[in-house]
Every structure is written in C-alpha cells, then in structure tokens.
Amino acid sequence: MDDKKVMISVKNLVKKYDDFIAVQGISFDVYENEIFGLLGPNGAGKTTTLEIIETLREKTSGEIFVDGLSVEKEANKIKQIIGVQLQAAGYYPNLNLVELMELFSGLYGVDIKPMEMLEKVNLQDKAKAKYKALSGGQKQRFSIATTLINSPKIIFLDEPTTGLDPQARRNLWDLITEIRNQGTTVVLTTHYMDEAEQLCDRVAFVERGEIIALDTPDNLIDQLVSSGFERKKEVKKANLEDVFINLTGKEWREDN
Amino acid sequence: MNNKPYSNTKATLALAKASFRSIMRSPSAVVFTLAFPLIFILVFGFLGGGGVKVDLAIAPGSDLQNPIIKALEQNSVVRLIKDKDTAELKPLLEKGNIDAVINVQKNAAGTPAYLANIQYTSASIDKGNILRSVLNNMLYIINTKDVKPSIAQLNESTVHGRIYRTIDFILPGQLGFSLLSTGVFGTAFVFFSLRQNLVIKRFFATPVSRSSIIFGEGIARIGFALLGAVFIITIGHFFFHFTLIHGVVTVLNMLVLALMGLIVFMGFGFIVSGMAKSESTIPPISNIITLPQFLLSGTFFSIDAFPTWLQPISRALPLTYLNDAMRKVAFEGAGLWDVKHQILIMVIWGIGIYAVAVRVFKWE
Numbered sequence: 001m002d003d004k005k006v007m008i009s010v011k012n013l014v015k016k017y018d019d020f021i022a023v024q025g026i027s028f029d030v031y032e033n034e035i036f037g038l039l040g041p042n043g044a045g046k047t048t049t050l051e052i053i054e055t056l057r058e059k060t061s062g063e064i065f066v067d068g069l070s071v072e073k074e075a076n077k078i079k080q081i082i083g084v085q086l087q088a089a090g091y092y093p094n095l096n097l098v099e100l101m102e103l104f105s106g107l108y109g110v111d112i113k114p115m116e117m118l119e120k121v122n123l124q125d126k127a128k129a130k131y132k133a134l135s136g137g138q139k140q141r142f143s144i145a146t147t148l149i150n151s152p153k154i155i156f157l158d159e160p161t162t163g164l165d166p167q168a169r170r171n172l173w174d175l176i177t178e179i180r181n182q183g184t185t186v187v188l189t190t191h192y193m194d195e196a197e198q199l200c201d202r203v204a205f206v207e208r209g210e211i212i213a214l215d216t217p218d219n220l221i222d223q224l225v226s227s228g229f230e231r232k233k234e235v236k237k238a239n240l241e242d243v244f245i246n247l248t249g250k251e252w253r254e255d256n
Numbered sequence: 257m258n259n260k261p262y263s264n265t266k267a268t269l270a271l272a273k274a275s276f277r278s279i280m281r282s283p284s285a286v287v288f289t290l291a292f293p294l295i296f297i298l299v300f301g302f303l304g305g306g307g308v309k310v311d312l313a314i315a316p317g318s319d320l321q322n323p324i325i326k327a328l329e330q331n332s333v334v335r336l337i338k339d340k341d342t343a344e345l346k347p348l349l350e351k352g353n354i355d356a357v358i359n360v361q362k363n364a365a366g367t368p369a370y371l372a373n374i375q376y377t378s379a380s381i382d383k384g385n386i387l388r389s390v391l392n393n394m395l396y397i398i399n400t401k402d403v404k405p406s407i408a409q410l411n412e413s414t415v416h417g418r419i420y421r422t423i424d425f426i427l428p429g430q431l432g433f434s435l436l437s438t439g440v441f442g443t444a445f446v447f448f449s450l451r452q453n454l455v456i457k458r459f460f461a462t463p464v465s466r467s468s469i470i471f472g473e474g475i476a477r478i479g480f481a482l483l484g485a486v487f488i489i490t491i492g493h494f495f496f497h498f499t500l501i502h503g504v505v506t507v508l509n510m511l512v513l514a515l516m517g518l519i520v521f522m523g524f525g526f527i528v529s530g531m532a533k534s535e536s537t538i539p540p541i542s543n544i545i546t547l548p549q550f551l552l553s554g555t556f557f558s559i560d561a562f563p564t565w566l567q568p569i570s571r572a573l574p575l576t577y578l579n580d581a582m583r584k585v586a587f588e589g590a591g592l593w594d595v596k597h598q599i600l601i602m603v604i605w606g607i608g609i610y611a612v613a614v615r616v617f618k619w620e
Contacts, residue, residue, distance in 0.1 A: 055461075076262070078464050086457060086458055089454045089457060090458070091458070092274050092279065092455055092596065095274055104462065106267050107459060107462040107463070108261050108462050109262045150462075230420055
C-alpha cells in the first residue's frame with residue numbers, strides 16, 4: 001500500500017457543535033484511484049466528515065489535505081478538483097437538464113458539452129426534462145453527472161443509492177466503477193453492506209464520531225470469521241435480490 | 257482542464273442566465289411584474305381622460321326649443337338626459353345617478369321669455385354645485401347678449417398646455433409597484449427556496465464565490481424587471497398616450513430610477529428571505545412591506561389627498577419618492593439632477609436596508 005499516492009489525508013479531525021461532538025478525532029487516508037467507503041449508522045458523523053473534506057463545513061480541529069491542498073487555506077483550489085454529490089441537494093428550479101449542465105459548467109468555469117455529460121450517465125433522452133420530473137435513479141445519475149463536469153480527481157457521493165430499486169442500484173454501481181476505471185478516486189457513504197462489499201476497495205466503519213475499523217471488505221470479513229463468527233443460516237448460492245434481478249431483468253429502465 | 261484561471265465573471269453570468277430563464281418560466285413573477293400593473297393600467301386607461309361630467313335630466317313636459325337647452329347641449333360638462341318620465345327620474349335623483357333635473361317653460365307673463373326650474377339632489381351636492389355655476393355663467397351670457405357691460409368685461413382664455421391624463425398619474429405608480437413586488441417577493445422567494453432546497457449548498461461545492469451568486473441573481477432580476485418596465489411604458493405610451501416628454505431620453509431616465517428603486521426593494525427581499533422560517537411565512541412578511549407602500553405611496557391617489565396625519569407616513573416610504581421622481585421625469589420632463597432630492601432619500605433607504613440585510617441574510 002505504501003507506493004500508492006495519498007489523495008486525501010485526514011488527521012485527528014474533530015467537529016463540535018454547541019451541544020454535542022459529531023466527529024471526535026478521526027484519522028484516515030484515501031489513496032489515488034480507489035473507491036473508499038464510509039459506513040455506519042445514521043448520525044455517526046459520516047456526512048459531517050464528508051462535508052468538512054468537501055470544504056462545505058468548518059472543522060473544529062485536526063488536519064485535512066486534499067491532493068496536498070489544505071482545506072482551510074486552499075478551499076477554492078480543492079473545489080476545483082473535486083466533484084460533490086450531496087445527500088439531498090436540489091437544483092435550480094424551472095430549468096431542464098441541459099440548462100442545468102450549462103449553469104454548472106459556468107460555475108466550475110469549464111467548457112463542456114451538456115449532451116456528452118448526460119450521455120455519460122445515460123440521460124440523453126431526458127435532456128429537456130426538469131430535474132423534478134426525474135425518477136429517483138435518474139436524479140442520482142444526474143447528480144453524479146454534475147460532479148463530473150470539472151473532470152475532478154476525486155468525487156464524493158453521499159448515499160448515492162438510498163431509496164433506489166435493485167436495478168437502479170446496480171446501474172449506479174456500474175457507473176461508479178466506470179468512473180473509477182477512468183482514473184477518478186471515489187469516496188462514498190452507504191447503508192448497504194452488499195454495496196460496500198461489491199464496490200469499495202476499502203471501507204471505514206464510523207460509530208459515534210470515531211473510526212472503529214478500517215480495511216478492505218475481504219480482510220474485515222476474514223477477521224470476523226477467524227474470530228469464530230458463524231452465520232446462523234447456511235448461505236445459499238443466491239439471495240432474494242438475485243431472484244428479483246433474475247425475474248425482472250437487469251436492463252436500464254425508463255423509470256430508473 | 258484546470259489550467260485556465262477561474263473566472264468569477266463567467267460564473268456570475270452563467271448564474272444570471274440560469275436565473276433569468278427560471279424567472280421567465282415562473283408564473284408568479286410574470287403575473288406580479290407584468291399582468292397586475294397592466295390590468296390596472298388598462299382599467300384606468302379606459303376610465304380616465306373624460307374629466308367631470310354632470311348628468312342633467314330634462315323633465316318630461318319641458319320646453320325643448322329654447323336658448324337654454326341649446327346652450328346646455330353644447331356644454332362639454334353637462335350630459336343631457338332626455339326621455340325619462342317622472343317615475344323613472346325620482347329614484348335616479350334620490351340615488352344621485354342623476355345630478356339634477358331641469359324644467360324650462362315659456363313665461364306666460366312675457367318677460368323674461370323663459371323660466372328654468374332646477375331641482376338638485378342632496379345625493380350629489382358636489383356636482384350640483386358645479387352645475388349651479390355652469391348655469392349661472394350660461395344664463396349671464398344669454399341674458400347679456402346684447403348689453404354692454406357697465407362695470408367690467410370678463411375676457412377668458414385657456415393656455416394650451418400638455419394634457420395631463422389619468423395614465424400619466426397611474427402608470428408611474430403601477431411601474432413603481434411592479435418594481436416593489438418583483439424586488440421584494442421575487443428576491444425573498446428565490447433566496448429562501450435556493451437555501452431550503454440546498455441549491456446554494458450545491459453551489460458552494462463549486463468554486464463560485466458568494467458575491468457571484470448575489471450578483472448573478474441580481475442581474476437576472478434587474479434585467480427582468482427593467483424589461484417589464486420597458487414593456488409597461490411602451491404599452492402605456494402607444495395605447496394610452498402616456499406622456500414621455502423627451503421620448504427615449506425620458507425612458508432611459510425612468511429606467512435609471514427603476515434600477516435604483518429595484519435595488520432598494522431587493523434589499524427588503526434579502527431581509528425577508530433571512531427572516532422567514534418557512535415558505536408560507538414569506539407572503540405575510542412581504543405583504544407587511546409592500547401593502548402599506550402600495551396604498552400610501554401615491555400609487556393610485558396623490559398623497560396630498562390623504563389626511564394630514566397620514567402624510568408624514570407616506571413621506572417616509574421609499575416608493576413615494578420613486579413614484580414622485582418617475583412622474584416628474586415622465587410628465588414634467590425633469591432630468592435626474594432635478595429629482596436629486598428623491599434619489600437621495602432612496603439612497604438613504606438603500607444604505608439602511610442593506611445594513612440590516614447583511615445582518616439577517618442567511619446562506620444556509
């Protein structure tokens with residue numbers, strides 16, 4: 001692992017609000033071109049941590065560097081090399097997808113062809129649609145398209161698959177993997193462990209503002225198994241989701 | 257890709273373009289900025305211009321072929337109503353729908369040749385008084401036709417000035433109100449909903465600066481409101497003869513005033529967007545700001561017509577000065593320097609408003 005370039009370095013990150021501590025002394029590194037997952041229950045501090053790295057929130061203490069840039073001193077330079085998908089972000093009202101893409105290309109100060117960006121996430125047919133009129137999966141794909149506008153080195157995805165049906169979820173996994181294969185580092189949060197297992201190269205478990213485990217999904221599972229853990233039920237070769245996908249098809253659907 | 261330096265201007269313009277598109281597609285913006293003022297202008301445009309009219313009915317049985325009736329027929333103030341019988345006339349007179357009834361009879365005694373009986377109504381005292389002086393004047397002329405005045409002769413003439421139409425008063429007021437509602441409601445709603453729907457948060461994840469967001473939005477809103485102003489002035493001028501003394505120069509002066517007014521009103525909008533706790537609290541707070549100005553700033557009536565205790569309140573409101581300056585510029589042909597007093601007061605309002613706005617405005 002030592003030969004890998006560190007893209008994000010977080011050291012002793014602390015975030016205190018008036019009455020509680022959201023993040024208490026988190027440290028981790030994200031390497032270049034990996035998919036890094038932050039896992040944990042709601043309120044564990046995942047989103048807060050992400051937003052501090054994204055320069056959207058002030059930290060209380062600690063050191064964070066993104067591609068060697070300090071979050072407090074060079075926030076604007078960081079914003080130019082990252083793409084951010086927020087958990088519940090809205091988009092400018094009354095505009096269609098192409099117009100929104102034009103707006104973001106102006107905000108990032110880059111020249112892009114809106115249609116090409118939409119093609120990347122398979123939304124070219126929805127070019128004239130309003131964001132509000134999209135389905136859940138389409139909304140997430142559009143959000144991801146907006147994170148790619150500035151050809152970022154790192155993209156941050158906060159619960160990108162929450163609320164999606166199995167097809168839409170798998171389509172999104174393919175999309176995220178494709179983005180990584182083109183050389184982008186991906187940091188994401190999720191509640192789905194199958195997703196983390198499939199998608200992430202390394203995961204960190206966050207609980208009450210602290211990291212309680214950090215490794216590859218394989219190693220973490222092996223550690224648990226070697227400690228004597230056994231599933232109560234014998235594992236079959238397929239699960240119910242496989243049945244679902246098998247029955248309803250895996251293709252892209254108009255409504256996902 | 258990132259070798260080019262980041263351009264704030266580009267970001268601002270991208271935002272302005274997006275915002276302008278969004279405004280043009282928002283029904284409420286179009287209704288408040290264009291439809292409302294135009295409806296008022298249409299109503300007053302068709303109503304106005306006639307001046308005072310007195311409805312004078314001729315009593316049944318009255319003599320019609322005499323110099324008095326002839327003179328009345330030629331009088332521009334009096335509208336003669338014939339063919340009503342006594343039963344019809346009585347309720348009309350009581351309600352004030354008819355201001356008076358005249359009955360002219362040949363005098364059996366010889367001189368004077370005719371006797372004119374006028375019946376006024378207490379339901380229309382104002383117009384009755386006008387009619388009284390019209391009749392006095394008319395009878396004096398008829399009676400002294402062939403007589404040389406022994407003391408003084410009255411020579412009357414009227415200076416032919418510009419015709420001051422209702423539209424000349426109404427249009428600047430409606431324009432001012434259009435700017436007020438666009439400035440306050442539009443700005444308040446946009447910044448509140450951008451904040452609430454995390455649109456601004458997503459913007460903050462891009463390199464765009466806060467001032468670019470404010471300026472981009474501002475440019476779009478100002479552009480839209482000024483286009484609306486040009487539209488209103490054009491309709492007023494070509495369809496209702498709204499007076500523009502120096503033509504295009506007057507329009508440009510009006511637009512400069514509109515811009516100043518709009519900037520002040522947008523300040524109110526920023527404050528409302530910061531104070532509002534939910535979307536539904538925006539209209540009441542905005543109305544507290546706009547309604548008093550709508551009623552008290554001389555939008556419909558000259559503030560000189562208000563009771564004296566109310567006038568100081570009127571004279572404290574920024575829309576009063578915008579309306580005042582607009583009317584002076586449009587009808588009297590004043591330049592911007594001539595309305596510097598009004599401009600100064602708007603600037604003072606602007607400074608005060610933005611001092612508050614900076615404190616209460618919220619980004620998230």
